[in-house]
Amino acid sequence: MEKFCEDIGVEPENIIMLVLAWHLDAVNMGFFTKDEWLRGMTVLQCDCTERLQSKLDHLRSELNDSVVFKNIYRYAFDFARDKDQRSLDMDTAKSMLALLLGRTWPLFPVFHQFLEQSKYKGMNKDQWYNVLEFSRTINTDLSNYDEDGAWPVLLDEFVEWQKTWSAS
Structure with a gap:
């Protein structure tokens, strides 16, 4: 998880990680299962780290709703x-x-x-x-x-x- 956070430029404690976990419907804190990851990335229409990075502002903006x-x-x-x-x-x-x-x-x-x-x-x-x-x-x-x-x-x-x- 730390490597993933480093790759997308987000601290593990950042609220954006909670928003992402919610989108992935993750069950446990600290890691994502392969199924959670694949299902969530499909819903988010992300097929690479760069695409996920480009969606971070959108994920953060969801907190305003x-x-x-x-x-x-x-x-x-x-x-x-x-x-x-x-x-x-x-x-x-x-x-x-x-x-x-x-x-x-x-x-x-x-x-x-x-x-x-x-x-x-x-x-x-x-x-x-x-x-x-x-x-x-x-x-x-x-x-x-x-x-x-x-x-x-x-x-x-x-x-x-x-x-x-x-x-x-």
């Missing part, structure tokens, strides 16, 4: 999860959230800090999906957060922690 981004975000949960676990371990969840939301969600640094000090050891799929929804719908000042809404407890605790933290 909210529907495509949501699909990639949801895909990332199962892609990054240990297959024998139902949840993402918290370190992996924080890394993936940083990759996906770190540049676009103004509250991400605070949310990351909350996760760092929280009791949570992992993040389940419901929490994962709701973090994206929260990042898209709740104002940075949390003024439109409804305590009686159907948010996971993790997000209720984040809001409570943030209000306490910002008041001190």
Whole structure:
């Protein structure tokens, strides 16, 4: 995988690799099977490294489409999860959230800090999906957060922690 990334001029941790994995419908992080590769490259209409390089800007631009981004975000949960676990371990969840939301969600640094000090050891799929929804719908000042809404407890605790933290 490192050699491939070097060949196309992309760091392995670059979000473009997640977008590519999504297009290939890759099951495991860190490598692509021959079948995933052939099927994905056919769909992308790439028959060589140069052609794939020429598509990188297009792949990156797909992140600007909210529907495509949501699909990639949801895909990332199962892609990054240990297959024998139902949840993402918290370190992996924080890394993936940083990759996906770190540049676009103004509250991400605070949310990351909350996760760092929280009791949570992992993040389940419901929490994962709701973090994206929260990042898209709740104002940075949390003024439109409804305590009686159907948010996971993790997000209720984040809001409570943030209000306490910002008041001190």
